[in-house]
Amino acid sequence: MASVARVLLDSPLPQLDRLFDYAVPERLSPIALPGVRVKVPLRSAGRMVEGWLIELGDPEPGGRPLSELAEVVSTVPLLPRRLYELARSVADRAAGSASDVLRLAVPKRMVRAEKAWLAAPAPPAPVVSPDAAERAAALLGAYPGLTDAVTAGERLAVDAPPTPSAGGLRGAWADLLAAIAAHTLAAGRSTLIVVPDHRDQSQVLDALGALLSDDAVVRDDARRSGPERFTSYLRMLHEVPCVVVGNRSTVYAPAHDVGAVVVWDDGDPLLAEPLSPGVHARDAALVRQGAEGSALVFAGHTRTTDVERLVQIGWVRDVPAARRPSPRVVLSATHEAESRGARVPSSAFAAAREALPHGPVLVQVARPGYSPVLVCAECRTPARCRHCSGPLRARRAGAVPDCGWCGRSAPGWSCANCSATSFRMASSGSERTADELGRAFPGVRVIVADGDHPVASVDGRPALVIATRGAEPPAEGGYRAIILLDGDRMLMAEQLRIGESCLRWWSNAAVLAAPGAPVHLVGVTGPVARALATWTQPAYARAELADRLPLQMPPTVRVASVEGTATAVDKAVAELRDALPDIPPSAVLGPVPQGEGVVRALIRVDYAHGRSLAEQLRASVVAAAVSGRRRGPRAPARTTLRVRLDVPELDL
Incomplete structure (x- = not known):
């Protein structure tokens, strides 16, 4: 009796996310082993598709005739059983397809590299001295x-x-x-x-x-x-x-x-x-x-x-450390005698001046470029592109602004609100900050580190390193001083996790300081600043959880996003309420229009209902996909649901 190959098709269609049975012909029997890549016929589409041979079994008695495997693409078992089971579990948790997970996990096959690997001996067992x-x-x-x-x-x-x-x-x-x-x-x-x-x-x-x-x-x-x-x-x-x-x-x-x-x-x-x-x-x-x-x-x-x-x-x-050192964080603010708009307070400026003779000083800024934000000089309305309404930016002082979205220049710009023709720079990017500090510290090396100017590391010679958040290069021996600018602007972002993000950006920069070197956080107060100054980040996370719990904000609950046509989303939500009758009405937010006939709903459930939520939403995705296929070739784009679980932000 011929064996049966159970194959996972490499297909994005949710209705095909299961194992299909295929007969193994005699010619392929020696090489059709679990874990190999195969090609199989797909009757409904009349074409060949690739897939993974997951397991071998016996045919069911009295079952209908099975299509045969067409080809074994490679004799190397690239998919161990443990990896398939992991992909299946991860996909089930996220209401997704196992083939999508495997596409992330298994790189594209390279024939020449595979042949070299087959010919080479097994690597020796590593030894730890x-x-x-x-x-x-x-x-x-x-x-x-x-x-x-x-x-x-x-x-x-x-x-x-x-x-x-x-x-x-x-x-x-x-x-x-x-x-x-x-x-x-x-x-x-x-x-x-x-x-x-x-x-x-x-x-x-x-x-x-x-x-x-x-x-x-x-x-x-x-x-x-x-x-x-x-x-x-x-x-x-x-x-x-x-x-x-x-x-x-x-x-x-x-x-x-x-x-x-x-x-x-x-x-x-x-x-x-x-x-x-x-x-x-x-x-x-x-x-x-x-x-x-x-x-x-x-x-x-x-x-x-x-x-x-x-x-x-x-x-x-x-697992805490027996002894946990912390950087020397200073919360810097402008003094009464200083201008309220001073970007670098005198204390931070003095720290940089004292540290520069001994080595590099790091200055963290929020944004790259020269002046990423321009506003009308008269009414302070943000300057926008007349073609796409994108934000205008300045590449350098005195230059014609251009659009941050479409890249078009904007000569002869006028304000849409008051018709004024002049604008002012409302923010300082990494390049403008480098210009300003370069003039304040003449003769000092200035290094810009951002997405356009990546820097791997900095030597121990005196230098001003102007870096955007996340792009700070390590310095030989550590930085002799660190100044964290634009913190108040970073915290103004309308995001649920902006406090967490700022604390992470500042902490990751602060640890680059040399032992005992000062880290100045400029113009920020409140819980995030206190957590950085006292180096108690876990306590800040606990406080955030306590604040989010009564509001049912992630991660105190699991949040799923459901997108599609209004009819498909309403049907999916109704089926979910029938399957989980004990979830409260407030668990569903929306649907809210997203444009082009698409709406989005957010669903919040506790973790005890997470598995049921994923299973029910996956069933709705499959049903919508099958229904779309029956209505014609253009229907899937309109009716297929898009589901994502564990959404980090409640952003409709």
């Missing part, structure tokens, strides 16, 4: 109980040391993460280290290089070429432990016997997956830990409300 093991133990010893907790596979929250490393060009946090990896590797198990961007990755790789050999570390990120990334993926498939360092998709890495997953700075938006089903790396790591029993460590200089909620309910354990 006694000296490296001793240094790792010393680093972990700063956190009582951390070593035993990692070995036992617990879920942990760790506040990283807020200091630079000995050389200053990487943070001490990178050494801590490397120590966790070395400890786990010494036990014969793999470690996954998930970081937001390439700058964090470089610091972790540098720290790992001081403890482990190169063959023990696998770099995994989208910045590598296709063959390099596919080769790294093949290396993980070997039954040899390793340390994988990469961005958000690394949480799915199929490394052998994973003993620890470390997520660094989970509040960074780069760890939120923009592609369907939009699962944050933090949530995927929680699903993986529940399935595999590995240790899970959330580390950062700040504590997100998402992690703090898990700490409060006892799902994650807080």
Whole structure:
């Protein structure tokens, strides 16, 4: 009796998100093994599609004849069973498709790299030297109980040391993460280290290089070429432990016997997956830990409300340091004798002047460019482009403004409100700040670090480093002073988590200071400023949770976004109310028009109803997709629902 192949189709259609049975022909029987990539016929479409062979089974007695597998694309089992089960669990939690998750986890096949991998011998088992093991133990010893907790596979929250490393060009946090990896590797198990961007990755790789050999570390990120990334993926498939360092998709890495997953700075938006089903790396790591029993460590200089909620309910354990140093934060404000509009108070200015002879000084600003915001000089109405209504900006002093959206220049601009023809600069970007401070400190080197001018690191010579938030380069030996500007403007953003974000931006900059160097936060008071000054970020997260709980704001509840036509959204909401009759009427916000016949509704439920919410919304998505297919080729675009769970903001 011929065996049956159960195949997951690689298709974006939600109604195809299940296993399909195909007969295995005799010619493919030796190579049609679980985990290989295959091509199969799709009767409804009359074409061939690719998919994953998940498992083999026996045909059902008296069942209808099955279509046959058409081709085995590769004989290499690229999809281990554990990775499929993880993708299935993550997709079910987010009301998404497993094939969408696998598309993020498995890189595109490269034939030449695959042939080279098949011909090469298996990599040797990495060895952690006694000296490296001793240094790792010393680093972990700063956190009582951390070593035993990692070995036992617990879920942990760790506040990283807020200091630079000995050389200053990487943070001490990178050494801590490397120590966790070395400890786990010494036990014969793999470690996954998930970081937001390439700058964090470089610091972790540098720290790992001081403890482990190169063959023990696998770099995994989208910045590598296709063959390099596919080769790294093949290396993980070997039954040899390793340390994988990469961005958000690394949480799915199929490394052998994973003993620890470390997520660094989970509040960074780069760890939120923009592609369907939009699962944050933090949530995927929680699903993986529940399935595999590995240790899970959330580390950062700040504590997100998402992690703090898990700490409060006892799902994650807080592991504090035996002794936690903190930067010397000064809350700077303008004095009575100074102009109220002074951007840099005299105390911060004096700190920069005193520190510059000894080394670099960091100045953090909110925005890049010269003057990102222009307003009418008469009525202060924001200057807008006459073509697309985008904001006008100035590239340099005296230049003709151009549009930040469409890029068109705006000669002869006039205000739409009062018809005035002159404008003024309402904000200072990184380049304008560099000009102003360069004039204030003549002869001092000025370095701009932002998205247009990336800087990897700064040497220890005197310099003014003007950096946008998140783009601050580490300095050799640490900065001799740090000035955090535009804090009041950052806090004015209309976002639920803006306080969390500002505290994270400022904390990540403050830890770049040399020991004892002052960190001046300019013009900010209130809970966020106090949390930075006292270095009590977890307490701020607890207070935020307490404030959001009575208002039913995330992450105290799970929030789902449902988009589609008004009819489809209303039907999905009605079916949800029938399936979950105990959710209150206030759980549904909207629907609100989004333009072009699309509306959006937000649904808030407690975590106990999260699984039922995901299952019901997924059923509505499939039903809408099937209904659209029946109405004609153009119908799916109008009727297909788009669902996203765990929305971080209540933004209709």
